[in-house]
Amino acid sequence: MDTAFAERRRRDLIVACVLAAIAATVPLFVKDVYVQNIMVLTLMWGALSQSWNILSGYCGQISLGHALYFGLGAYTTALLFTKFGVLPWFGMLGGGVISALIAMALGYPCFRLRGHYFVIATIVIAEIGLLLFHNWDWAGAAMGIEIPARGDSWLKFQFPRSKLPYFYFALALACVAWFVTWWLEDSKWGYWWRAVKDNPEAAESLGVDVFNSKMGAAAVSAFLVAIGGSFYAQFVYFIDPESVMGFQFSLLMALPAVLGGIGTLWGPMLGAVILIPLTELTRSYVGGSGRGVDLIVYGGLIIAISLARPQGLIGLFSFKGLAGLFAPKRKEAVR
Amino acid sequence: MTPLLETRGVWQRFGGLIANSDVSISVGRGEIVGLIGPNGAGKSTLFNLIAGVLPPTQGSIIFDGEDVTALPAAERCQRGIGRTFQVVKSFETMTVIDNVIVGALVRTTVMRDARRKAHEVLEFCGLAPRANVLASDLVPSEKRRLEVARALATEPKLLLLDEVLTGLTPVEAKTGVELVRKVRDTGVTVLMVEHVMEIVMPLVDRAIVLDLGKVLVEGKPADVVRDPKVITAYLGDRHAVGA
Numbered sequence: 001m002d003t004a005f006a007e008r009r010r011r012d013l014i015v016a017c018v019l020a021a022i023a024a025t026v027p028l029f030v031k032d033v034y035v036q037n038i039m040v041l042t043l044m045w046g047a048l049s050q051s052w053n054i055l056s057g058y059c060g061q062i063s064l065g066h067a068l069y070f071g072l073g074a075y076t077t078a079l080l081f082t083k084f085g086v087l088p089w090f091g092m093l094g095g096g097v098i099s100a101l102i103a104m105a106l107g108y109p110c111f112r113l114r115g116h117y118f119v120i121a122t123i124v125i126a127e128i129g130l131l132l133f134h135n136w137d138w139a140g141a142a143m144g145i146e147i148p149a150r151g152d153s154w155l156k157f158q159f160p161r162s163k164l165p166y167f168y169f170a171l172a173l174a175c176v177a178w179f180v181t182w183w184l185e186d187s188k189w190g191y192w193w194r195a196v197k198d199n200p201e202a203a204e205s206l207g208v209d210v211f212n213s214k215m216g217a218a219a220v221s222a223f224l225v226a227i228g229g230s231f232y233a234q235f236v237y238f239i240d241p242e243s244v245m246g247f248q249f250s251l252l253m254a255l256p257a258v259l260g261g262i263g264t265l266w267g268p269m270l271g272a273v274i275l276i277p278l279t280e281l282t283r284s285y286v287g288g289s290g291r292g293v294d295l296i297v298y299g300g301l302i303i304a305i306s307l308a309r310p311q312g313l314i315g316l317f318s319f320k321g322l323a324g325l326f327a328p329k330r331k332e333a334v335r
Numbered sequence: 336m337t338p339l340l341e342t343r344g345v346w347q348r349f350g351g352l353i354a355n356s357d358v359s360i361s362v363g364r365g366e367i368v369g370l371i372g373p374n375g376a377g378k379s380t381l382f383n384l385i386a387g388v389l390p391p392t393q394g395s396i397i398f399d400g401e402d403v404t405a406l407p408a409a410e411r412c413q414r415g416i417g418r419t420f421q422v423v424k425s426f427e428t429m430t431v432i433d434n435v436i437v438g439a440l441v442r443t444t445v446m447r448d449a450r451r452k453a454h455e456v457l458e459f460c461g462l463a464p465r466a467n468v469l470a471s472d473l474v475p476s477e478k479r480r481l482e483v484a485r486a487l488a489t490e491p492k493l494l495l496l497d498e499v500l501t502g503l504t505p506v507e508a509k510t511g512v513e514l515v516r517k518v519r520d521t522g523v524t525v526l527m528v529e530h531v532m533e534i535v536m537p538l539v540d541r542a543i544v545l546d547l548g549k550v551l552v553e554g555k556p557a558d559v560v561r562d563p564k565v566i567t568a569y570l571g572d573r574h575a576v577g578a
Contacts, residue, residue: 004467005450188444195426195437202424205386206489207412207441263428 009186012265016182020175027167036163038280040235043170044228046272049256050177051224056254057263058181058190059217060197061111062119064250065126069099069222071245073229075133078145078239081156088157092230096223103222104215111214126250133241144240147233157234166235173231174269177224181265184220193217197263225253248295255298259305261312270314275301337400339364339524340385340493345394347380347548354380355391356548362493367515367525369539369556371532373569376545378528379421382497385526386418387411399492413441417491419482421498421528425470432457432466434481438488453488460484460514476507483514487523494518496527500534512538536560544568 023043027036048070056062076098077091086094110121134142149160159165184190192213195203200210233239256275261267278301279294286293309315338361347355354377362368370378384391387408395404403411412418417438426434435453436446443449457463460480465473473481479499486494500511508531515538519525529535536542536556543553546568552559559565 186446188440188446188449191433191437191440194429194433198426198428199424201388202420202426202485203437204408205388205412205418205420206438206485207409208437209409 009182012182016175016178020171023171024168027164033163034284036167038277040163040166040170041280042272042276043167043174044231044235045252045256045276046269047170047174047177048225048228048253049260049268049272050174050181051221051228052253053257053262053264053268054181054184054193054224055214055217055221057257057267058185058197059193059214060263061214061217062254063122063221064119064247064254065122065124066221066225066253067245067247067249068126068129069103069225070229070232070249070253071129071133071241072099072102073226073231074233074239074244075139075145075229076226077230078147078233079139081147082145087155088230088234092227095226095230099222099226099229100219103218107215107218111211111218123247123250126245126247130241130245130247133245140240142240144238144243147237147239149237158237160237166231169231173228178265178269180220180224185265189213189216194263251298255302257312259301259313261314264312264314267312267314271312274313338362339399340526341397342381342385343395343397345381345384345396346392347377347384347389348392353548355384358394358545358548358550360543360550360553362524362526364492364524365519365522366541367519367527367539369535369542370526370528370545371530371535371542372545372551375547376568377548378545379497380548381545382418382495382528386416386495412489412491415490415492416495417486417489417493418495419479419486419497419499421501423475423478423482425473425478425481427471428469430467430469431462431473431481434470435484435488438485441489456484456488459487459517461510476503476511479503479511480514483518487518491523493524493526496525496529498528498530500527501530508534532560 026039030036030039048066052063052066073092073095076095077088080086080091080094081088106125110118110125113121133139139145147158149158150156152159152161154165192203192208195206195208196210196213204210229244232244236243256271257268258271259275260269260271275298279297282297283294305313340362342358342360345355345358346353358377358381370381372378383389385396387403387406387410390404395402397403398411398414398416401414403414406414426437429437432450432453435456436449439449439452439456443452454463454466457466460483462477462480462484465477470478470481483496483499496515500508503511512534515525515527527535527539539556541553542556542559544551544559544565551568552562552565
């Protein structure tokens with residue numbers, strides 16, 4: 001029964017495995033550290049955007065405050081390691097759990113808000129988090145925390161001499177985020193989330209626990225984003241409030257998904273593969289003082305996409321999508 | 336045997352407006368009951384109270400022998416109250432079958448079972464050929480049927496139909512009527528709000544007429560349409576004189 005559906009899901013899984021295998025071999029040919037760095041960032045942002053997509057894409061609760069969870073993951077790992085000598089692996093898990101719990105605590109009041117009001121609340125809460133860390137002396141305040149480098153070690157998850165271990169971890173993270181999405185897509189949660197996004201009132205009438213589905217999505221999403229934050233702290237060795245909790249991180253999580261296709265399985269990764277190398281290259285060509293030029297590129301891309309392809313680039317990956325691009329423009333119906 | 340659904344002295348006030356006052360109705364198992372009345376009679380409000388969209392200001396709602404007055408809509412669905420919406424509320428970005436699967440997931444968490452159930456229901460409602468179409472691509476009459484299919488997938492004991500036959504062409508309305516009969520024949524009790532008298536009257540076993548938030552008359556459809564009070568409510572005093 002419904003073999004077309006099962007087949008599509010199997011095909012998705014196979015394609016993902018093949019792509020992951022190909023990605024895993026790339027560093028064997030690409031030895032350039034600068035390019036490797038871009039690849040790590042691309043995979044990391046892909047994974048983050050994929051996680052963001054669970055709450056904001058599938059469940060439709062647009063969050064522009066996910067930098068909070070990113071920062072919490074980074075800070076939990078860094079603080080536990082520098083203050084108590086707890087290995088980053090446990091810090092990572094701890095950061096994930098803390099973020100998931102905080103996401104639910106914040107969701108409790110915020111999920112009663114709808115639309116723009118919810119978005120504004122997420123922005124404000126993340127800014128409050130940023131200010132708190134700015135003034136929290138024990139956590140380094142505005143000075144930030146430096147993670148002491150003590151040589152390559154998987155145990156301490158730090159590799160000052162090579163990008164490769166980071167690359168493979170980022171790849172694993174992207175795979176996990178993708179697989180979690182793939183798995184949840186065909187589960188009660190996945191269906192509930194999409195129903196909640198499309199029409200909460202109808203969902204309720206069909207027995208969907210609207211509030212708890214939002215809470216579930218928020219917890220999964222925050223957990224995965226925090227793992228990404230932990231990874232980032234280990235990757236850059238130094239964190240301060242602006243560099244892990246700034247508003248731009250919330251945007252950077254949303255943009256790949258929006259570009260590639262919000263609420264789709266492949267959209268976030270596709271968006272990240274296009275967006276991240278592009279901005280990294282722009283940044284390096286324009287030079288160190290060109291801070292902000294990458295954001296102009298982002299902005300331009302988003303405007304172009306929302307005009308030409310509001311459903312994201314992923315729609316091009318079908319015959320209908322390609323044909324649609326060249327077909328005469330149809331006036332969009334009024335919402 | 337106890338009735339499947341009972342409202343006991345239900346009131347609903349919106350500020351100064353009284354939408355339902357002291358409404359007590361009952362719906363027996365296996366019946367098709369029509370809830371009719373002129374615009375603003377309080378039909379939709381009563382529907383929302385039964386479905387659990389809002390709690391009544393006063394009074395209680397008894398379903399299947401249990402007081403469900405305090406339960407939210409989702410839980411009433413689990414207890415066996417299914418509903419459609421007057422203004423269709425499809426999940427527009429999902430396919431037809433996915434829409435129905437959402438309903439089926441109330442009874443099972445196994446996706447394979449939910450999908451099988453959804454297929455059965457679509458077959459039953461005549462929507463099977465459209466299973467993989469996006470809900471937003473359906474024509475209005477199909478969307479109405481999708482509403483019914485989604486609600487049926489929750490395996491309701493009581494199905495609340497809110498104007499599913501309104502605004503359809505005569506042919507579509509006829510298929511709609513047949514569908515409602517078929518639903519009843521599977522053992523589901525039906526309570527339907529409807530405007531179009533000539534369609535509902537032959538279909539229902541019993542009609543309840545609401546007017547100005549109160550139960551005006553209830554009884555066999557043939558008697559109800561001849562009742563002077565009903566004619567007055569719909570057409571005004573002058574027309575009731577001859578009755």
